[in-house]
Amino acid sequence: MINDFSKIYTFMEIVKERSFSKASKTLGISQPAVTLQIKKLEEILQATLIMRKKNGIILTREGEKFYKLCLRFESAMFRFKDEISHIKNDKAPLIISTTQLIGETFMPLLLDKISQTANAELDIRIKEQNDLIPHLKDRRSDIAIVLDQSYDENLIVKKLFDYEIVLVSNKKLADSIKPEDLYKYKLIKDRTKYYLNDIFVKYGINYNDLKSAYVLEGSIMVKRAILNNFAEDYVAFLPKFLIEDHLKNERLFEIKINRIKLTRSVYVAALKENEDLLNSFLKIKNSFNF
Structure with a gap:
């Protein structure tokens, strides 16, 4: 049974630094002390956790499993510190x-x-x-x-609620289009919009095959991009609540897709x-x- 949590912290620091020597400097203890703690930890667990290599360390299969448990322990400690501070x-x-x-x-x-x-x-x-x-x-x-x-x-x-997702363009292009017309446009894509493919596949459209000018991390980045780039005609799928003001002042233009209304919960x-x-x-x- 592990009663000394310092061994766990030492193990995690070695994994983080990928080195016994770097871990010893971070922890402020000697390298032999670091090595001894890991040796005792492995004896308690009756398993080899870490293998040293010329260019650092690698975790054994048991080491990988133990590291995942350590991450759960660490998250519990974070929450413990949060609660004890209050x-x-x-x-x-x-x-x-x-x-x-x-x-x-x-x-x-x-x-x-x-x-x-x-x-x-x-x-x-x-x-x-x-x-x-x-x-x-x-x-x-x-x-x-x-x-x-x-x-x-x-x-x-x-x-909690539903919100509507609309197709918008940076220039006035069309009031409405057929689903298959999406292939004509260059999209500024949101990397997290994987669920759109599940919707469009019902209409014979592969969202991943639509032409993309840029692929960005999320809706907020996409919104900023389509509002500030005009080298070409761009379209994007965005939450309507996020760009309603820009639709009203005609900085962006909504394009309806026949027979399709996109919502997300x-x-x-x-x-x-x-x-x-x-x-x-x-x-x-x-x-x-x-």
């Missing part, structure tokens, strides 16, 4: 994790309503979509606002043990009118 206040902040799109658009408008409804201070954290559920399950957040429904027996997931998730907290949060649901 122990004098008797009330920890409500930690909400979400994507950049939700975090930069909706959340700033609703901070007071969420705080008053939950009767707590708020700590809003921006994460990659794929990290939201793992952070929630590791208890690094209390609530996650996600763009994909997650099916997990340990979670409660409820729909936003969900809120929490561990089952936090069902009351989730239901409290959902009282703000009517504030999302998009």
Whole structure:
């Protein structure tokens, strides 16, 4: 049994630095001491974790498994430190994790309503979509606002709202088009719009095969790009709420696609043990009118 957590921190530092000597400098202990800690750790686990090579270290299969466990331990410690720092206040902040799109658009408008409804201070954290559920399950957040429904027996997931996605252009090109006309245009693509392919495949369109001028990380970057680049005629799929003002002042132009209306759902998730907290949060649901 591992009772001395310093061995775990030493192991993780070696993996991070890919070197025993660099880890010893970071930790402020001698290299023989680092080596001895890993030797004792391997004896406890009865497994070889690390193999030294000329250009650094590599993890064995057991080492890889142990490292994944260490990451879970580290995340639990982060949450422990968060909560213990608020122990004098008797009330920890409500930690909400979400994507950049939700975090930069909706959340700033609703901070007071969420705080008053939950009767707590708020700590809003921006994460990659794929990290939201793992952070929630590791208890690094209390609530996650996600763009994909997650099916997990340990979670409660409820729909928060839907929003419309529209095709827009940087110049006035057409009021409406057929789905197959999409192949004529150059798109500024959002790397995260993988779900569009599932929609368009029903109409015989492969979204991945559409011509792309640029591929960017998310909707906010795409919005900025299409508003500021005019070398060619560009189109892009964007959340309508994100560009409504630009449609009104004709800096961008909506192109309707015959027979197709694109919507995406936003969900809120929490561990089952936090069902009351989730239901409290959902009282703000009517504030999302998009």
